[in-house]
Amino acid sequence: MGKACCSTDDLKTDLTSGKSDLALPTEAVESTFKVSGMDCADEIAAIQSSLKIEQVFRVEAKLMSSTVQVWYSPDLDENEIRRLINKSGVKVVDPNKSSKAISRQRVALVAASGILVCSAIVIGFLTKEQSLVSMALCSISIICGGFLVFPKGLRAIRHGHLDMNVLMTVAVAGAVYLGDYTEAAMVVFLFAFSELLEAFSVVRARKAIQDVINVSPKVALLKTVNGELINVAVDAVKVGDTVVVRAGDLFPTDGNVISGKTEVNQAPLTGESTPVKKKEGDGVYAGTVNLSGSVEVQVTKILSDSKVSQIIRMVEEAQKSKAPSQRFVDQFAKIYTPAVFVLGLLICFVPPLFFGGRWEDWIYKALVLLVIACPCALVISTPVSIVSGLTAMARRGVLVKGGIFLETLGRLKALAVDKTGTITEGVPQVLVMKKWNDLPEREIVKIAASIEKLSNHPLAQAVVRYAEKSGVSVVGVEQSQTEQGRGIFATVEGHEYFLGNHRFTHELGVCSSDLEKYLQSLEEQAMSVVVVGHKPHDDCVGEVLGVFGIGDKIREEAKAAIQDIHKAGCETVVMLSGDNNRTVSAISKQVGIDKVFGELLPEGKVTKIKELVSEYKYVGMVGDGVNDAPALAQASIGIAMGAIGTDAAIETADVALMKDDLRQLSVAIVQGRRTLGIIRFNIGFALALKALFLILALLGYSSMWMAIAADTGATLIVILNALRLLKIQN
The missing domain is CATH 3.40.1110.10 (Calcium-transporting ATPase, cytoplasmic domain N)
Known part of the structure; x- marks a missing residue:
């Protein structure tokens, strides 16, 4: 785990919302901890609550990288931070050691709980009554499954939180109080099983991200001044050094070929596996694959400054920003869960106290309501969808800086494009x-x-x-x-x-x-x-x-790319250029662009973007990320083409197309629309199911195990639906 001092330029993040407010103290120390057992929002909330002390200034718990970043006072020992994180229910692990994605103990406990409760149900069916044997089996099942639920619920109560684990703990305790051991065991098992499925889904999404960002080579073959070749750690390579890259090896750093020629697979950066020929004087990038000849490369950037490192940082940063739909779900869950809990209390006490209802009946209905209140499917649906969408795009060489921009891509109604370097090859x-x-x-x-x-x-x-x-x-x-x-x-x-x-x-x-x-x-x-x-x-x-x-030669793919952008649902494509009107009009007709505006100064492009935003609301601007910076900033989303060639493009744009190919944009728009559609379905499906079982519970037609089974099924459905986004549709 790393430790570093932070400058006053850094911003403090609120422990629960992730929003920026106050500047960090200049003496703040930062440490990053690798953890296991952080699989959903409840664990993140528990970590934040445990670290909510005066000496801790900022906490960022990253679900998909399974890390916790903490900024704290130098008076606080790092071991104390580790202790507080462990106290929340997750475990700090050694970042250099490989750990099992899902612990065997957890799988064994869930399996044991399921086998025991199923055995109890079979015995009860054969004996037609709840025997001592079935009660004993159910009790052990409750203990096995509850080992994964009850401690978290108790910790949440101590920290003043009302989360899913609290709801399940109360529901199971109530069922045991009513003497319904079988139902209590079934609720515990199904909830623990649902949590296990959720953990597996997060692990799969996490692995997909690691496949994207773990493309950095670890060693380099350094050529010394006397001509010797020695293996060194990539971190030890300096600008100006010469490294030898053999056929089949990864390029360890960014640099220029100074001897030899080869073909390179740049798929880790651009998503396009068609080999690119490289000769003396050509640039090569860390993480790409040398396919044929051995070459000597003069290092131009150390690994931490390389293109692949920029991409890794961008992918990791993209996970931090919450999309509008995710913020909605988070806020909804904060209100929804306590509201249903209060409703459950009213259902439990009001009818028996004021209307002569049977206590057993109304306690049971209240417990069913608590089970229904579990927002698992609702909470997990959006982040898994967003991360799956972002990861799939990164695999294709399209870097999207966060969920908010992925959703904006899905809403695009108009697209403005620059002429030179976008529609044309840019080499007049x-x-x-x-x-x-x-x-x-x-x-x-x-x-x-x-x-x-x-x-x-x-x-x-x-x-x-x-x-x-x-x-x-x-x-x-x-x-x-x-x-x-x-x-x-x-x-x-x-x-x-x-x-x-x-x-x-x-x-x-x-x-x-x-x-x-x-x-x-x-x-x-x-x-x-x-x-x-x-x-x-x-x-x-x-x-x-x-x-x-x-x-300036029109790109071969330009016409097809514009057609694909229209098919993807973008109503209008507009060309903005500083060139004369006749030239840009002639080019636009050849490629099928809807509207064209020539002879525009930079401020003229900004004005046109404002007009488009006023008319269409969601407008994208494709440029080089530098010269068109004002227009890119004014658009709903700024898109840079050919970002593999420019560092500035990755920094300035909201979306960077690593390959110099406009066809990537239609793929990005389609992926954005798919992501939006899946998020909307997941949220709607989860809420509709909650509403249905709420009505059934009040009418007395639903049981606790039915409600938790429905929630488990809903969680599985929304997770599998979200993971579909890992596969790009062309």
């Missing part, structure tokens, strides 16, 4: 270069490339590459001034020039009728135009020197 090239005066073409290219050398915009880089390919050398720029969304003014070799888009030529008053026709013809062919010329100044009216027609 000069397709046409036309002189517009008597200056030699090489001179025009030199001026344009010298100015564009200052910019990292894809269109600017296309002009620079064209100059390099033409063998034209660039010169220094004496001064420059960028006009955002339009172009740039620059002084080259003592002359003032402008370089920019179609709109810029109109603003400068240098667009003639002939030039207008020519630019329109290029734009109708889906080309972007870059115009270079003399800047109008003083007595100079300005003059166009040349025109570059730049094309």
Whole structure:
């Protein structure tokens, strides 16, 4: 378990709600404990209650990683924290030792309880009465099953909580008081069995997550300065070191290939197992698999800073945030359970005291009501659904930062996409270069490339590459001034020039009728135009020197991806671009985009997103996570494409598509809708079953064992339904 000091930038989390409020003290110490026996919300509540002392500032119990993170005063010993956690009913275990997912003792106790109560029922059926033997068998069954229930119930009562274990303890005690040992034993067994099923489901979901995040290699083959190869722990590898990765091995760190060539399976990061060819100069990532040749890699990032470590942190953080449906269920359960308990007390006492009812009848009805009140199926349904959905998406290379964003994906009505790098490949090239005066073409290219050398915009880089390919050398720029969304003014070799888009030529008053026709013809062919010329100044009216027609190839999968997004239930797909309207309109028609808005400055994109949110409410924005940051922030959900190439994309977006493929988005939307649908069904089913048995109990048609059997069945159904989300539907 780790221990570290926290800065004042950290936030304190409320022990029960997980919400941020006050800053942690600067001296706060953090420790993480691996625990066993934490399988549902009751255990989490018990841990939080046990640690609710003045010296503990913050507690985060993570169900799916089975860990408890505690921030506390340095005056408090770590062993005391461990003792308090153990006191809650779970057990702190050694994080380095493998432990059984479900203890054999627990399985044995549940099995013994079930066998004993079934034996008692058979004996009772054969003898037609409750014999001493059947009573003894039921009593032992109650003890076996109750060993897993009663201590938790007593701890909850001591901490002032009214949880499921308390309800079951009272119900069983009441049944024993009424002399119905068989029913008491059946209730204990079915509840313990239900809890065991729930634990198995959490273990399965937990294992699925571990399969995603346990892709980090443990050792690296380090090449020393004298050429020796030695095995070292990955943590010991430093930036600048050279590691050798043989065929079949995992890449231990992020780095660049400096010798050899190979094919790499990047499925752990992108979800796509099609091998990617790598040669000298290409980047490779920790956790991916070297399929063929042996290569030497120069380390560019230590493991903790690598792409795979970012993903692991993101998957773990995603489990912390509660989706709206989960917050609803948590709040509902807090009110529902005490309310039904009070109702049970009223049913127990009011009819016998005021209406002459038989005590035995109304006590029994009250006990049935307590059993019905058990919110197992309701409480477990949402977190297992959310975690299953998030895990399945991570397997496919789609990183969703939490349940709230997964639900938002499922509600998307409109999607805004950037053009460059999203619909197009993002590597434009000069397709046409036309002189517009008597200056030699090489001179025009030199001026344009010298100015564009200052910019990292894809269109600017296309002009620079064209100059390099033409063998034209660039010169220094004496001064420059960028006009955002339009172009740039620059002084080259003592002359003032402008370089920019179609709109810029109109603003400068240098667009003639002939030039207008020519630019329109290029734009109708889906080309972007870059115009270079003399800047109008003083007595100079300005003059166009040349025109570059730049094309960006449309992605092969773009049209199919847009069709799939529509099929997934997204009503409208909109393109937002800074490029001219004719170009973006031509591209949008080719790929089937519904609406298009060109010539937009960054603030213009934000305005359009606001309009879309006003009209559709749930709107996604696909961008690169950096340049489109304002628009991404304004949308209901920001989505970054090709995040395997940029660290910033993972940090800034709500959803990161690791593979540079828009088709992943339709899969994410479908998964979001499936998750929402399954959550709604689970909640509705659990509540409907509760309502049905509540009515049956009040009418006298339900027994305790029937109610707990129904709850056990409901728990099993909602869990299995939620686990369906681990399998992605294409």
